[in-house]
Amino acid sequence: MVVRTLNGVAGEFRLDIPAILKDCLVSALIALALAVFIIGLRTTDGSGGLGLDFRWQAVGIAVVGVFVGRFLLNLWWARRTPKPKVATAEQGVAASAAEAFKTFVKVAAPMAVIGAVVLPWMPFADRYLLDVSILVLTYIMLGWGLNIVVGLAGLLDLGYVAFYAVGAYSYALLALYFDLSFWACLPLAGAFACLFGILLGFPVLRLRGDYLAIVTLGFGEMIRVILLNWYEFTKGPDGLSGIPRPSFFGLPFTRRVPEGTESFHTFFDLDYSSLHRIIFLYYVILVLALLTNWFTLRLRRLPIGRAWEALREDEIACRSLGINPTNTKLTAFAIGAMFGGFAGSFFATRQGFISPESFTFIESAVILAIVVLGGMGSQVGVVVAAVLLIGGTELFRGLDEYRMLAFGGAMVLIMVWRPRGLLAHREPTLKLSPAPTGGGPP
Amino acid sequence: MEYFVQQLINGITLGSIYGLIAIGYTMVYGIIGMINFAHGDIFMIGAFVSLITILLLGMAGLSWIPLALLITLIVAMLLTSAYGWTVERLAYRPLRGSFRLAPLISAIGMSIFLQNYVQLAQGARVKPLQPVVQGGFTFMERPDGFTVSLSYMQIVIVVVTIALMAAFSLLIARTSLGRAQRACEQDRRMAALVGINVDRTISLTFVMGAALAAVAGMMFLLYYGVIDFYIGFLAGIKAFTAAVLGGIGSLPGAMLGGLLIGLIETFWSAYFTIEYKDVAAFGILVLVLIFLPTGLLGKPEVEKV
């Protein structure tokens, strides 16, 4: 048996060079056809209308790049295909990978939380790092919120940014018009976003998966267009500025305060530092994000969470078991929206300024990419993906132009490579205890 | 009355462009049941290829407009089809039979990729083009001087659209490719068993959709005289709305839906507010999906249990 597999490997490892070259050539020719106009001829603004620049070098690079890439890909396939597939060995590998993942999560998750808590006190924690961390945490929270909708319930929501916008504008408007504090507005913003989720979800959640995606996308765009054009209320493209910053239980983070009141640094007898507010904001978003995570993990172990996952797996089977699909989807949609609303009001208070510019479709796509890339339904995956995508693009600020190109390309590649995401491993929410009537669930 | 006629003409022109794009959505949805989210960007690439071809022909000194337009049309259809084919090959084919959201997400990624690819290669600024086809008829002059105008370009758009629609309907109804396509729509596995090359049929569907989108892109460029890398997003969504409104999977439905969306958008802008015209289009999409999920000319779908 072993001998035969080895022979098999040896036999199939021969490379069919002419075939590979032909394949590479065909690919390169197609690349040439694709590149010759769009890359090779650049339209430029001339004096009398548009002119054309010839850039044959770039075309050459693209064609050669495709040829070489295709060749390497062929070598990789040739190396991979004859891998002997012995059932038991493969199961063993899968099982050990699952074990490894479990220990990784068990060790890494608390470490990451501790790391996040102590980060502001590290000597290297400057303002820039904290700002980036706040950004990453905001996306982690948004990712966790959307993960309920997409990852658990399997509802493809392409308009998640609408709830983010509702949260941000609710806070900004409530604060500006009614003079309410951040802490009073936060639950209200969540509630508004949740209400919005229910109102939007009720008519559309009956639709099939891909229709739902387009309708949510439409709603996202509608909300943006309305924010843009309802000038009296939202100041349209000018945006809302002067949004109040959060206070520390009533103590503002300002250098100077009106006579008779105290600010954070006077109350605690510290020297004024603009970093105080940043650190405070960092902890606010950390707590909000962890709360989202705790809530999601909790819900996953409740009947509603299991029903979401079951609905993602097979809606018809759910209906045959007496699960009300519309209500179940609606709860997922509304709860996801609520977390989007929380994150939105945090965004508004951090920025102090919001405009419809911040709530475009691409924002929804980024959040969706975080969820999908990480592995649908995986809480750890969201963290990994958010750090990679948001933190990573911050690192490569110089290559800003190529950022979204790489982003779109990565979405395609990851789907093709691992349709269920990078960390797609799922732990059951319930295990059968060995004793017939033993201790309760863990 | 005169104003109404003018809007009707404008609406039909816009609707023809939407209809041409919508056919691509409807054919792909019919055959593999996915929303080709990148189709709007294929349309945008068609517009760019047309622009570059026209500029090239201008540099080469070709001055007989009908010939220039014909060459542009052919070049745009060919090169854009290559894009359609490649997108299917790279982003969708490996995911056939995969988990159900995967192709859609891949398509969104492809859409982002194509937009940024064109932005990088061609620059982010809007590209204006001097009118190529000028002139037209004017009639129904009103006492206050308002006249209804019907430009040659509008006539070209409507005529080309009708001709292509007829050609494609014939193609689907009469040729073996059309038969293979309908067979794959019904039951892909069975089609493969009776010897239809399913992969090739699906590829050709994408090629046909892309070719029509290229025509739409060219018409858009000539009609509005200005394009940028972002035109595919809105036009794509509206064309998808048109496909759904007409009944997704149905070719005449796509055309009808396109016309309706074009008319609604034009009349909404003319009589209500131009700012909310996109909201109107989306609102219609939502209403259609809720109250008429199979569209105007779609077949009722029986859920397979």
Add this chain to the structure above:
Amino acid sequence: MSVDGPPTATAGTLLAVEHLTMRFGGLLAIDDVSFDARDGEITAIIGPNGAGKTTVFNCLTGFYKPTSGRLTLQAGSGLFLLERMEDFRIAQQAKVARTFQNIRLFPAMSVLENLVVAQHNKLMRASGYTFAGLFGLGVYRHAEQDAVELARYWLEQVHLTARADDNAGDLPYGDQRRLEIARAMCTEPVLLCLDEPAAGLNHRESAELNELLLFIRNQHRIGVLLIEHDMSVVMGISDHIVVLDYGRKIADGEPAAVRNDPNVIRAYLGEEEDEALPPEVARDLALEQGPADGGDDAGGRA
């Protein structure tokens, strides 16, 4: 839509199907079919491919709305007109559970989770519609334990205890079939509808299935409705058989009677094979057909 007049379900009858008709566009999938199913009995619906068996199931479980006809379920929990109910309410309130011809499990969830999801409505109430459960109150913990115990009971019955924590999608085909039955039983139904449960099973698995079905009938005294191709399964365990062909009922009665019904034989052997029959047999069949048709109208089950 439905037939006028009071429901005619008699005592002991769990399900009464009366004049059920289902039309898809121009296609008449079920044409005026009536039959009964009783508590504590296995009722089989058989017939050649395309006879409309699964369509009957889909009407019963609410996935299709019948064109006309009445479906009455009379159980301890009350009287339900199934044709007027939404699919999930039929499972939730009338307690009709079903399996599917092409297995529909939740493949990425564990075997145990599949069985716990089936007890969703009970657990939702116990978790105070999530609010109480969120804070880990005792009421919910007990309910969850009970749910696990019920799941454990059914796991034992279908011999899957050892695989409780594996993904349902990783089970072999035969195990998946049994798991789907266990999942349906976890909803504690009064009527269990099985759509070709023996399809794709080997001989041994098929025999095990028979035992399981008899166990469900004898120990739990619920009604079982069974669609099956495999005659050995049907004849061995059914108390009552309904035969459909081209959407019409052609026979209805005890297994022994149905087995010898010439209409049934003809439906199963098919029209083309008539020519292959020796002329005298064909003549006999043709003679027998007349009275058999008349007998059918009287409604089989006496």
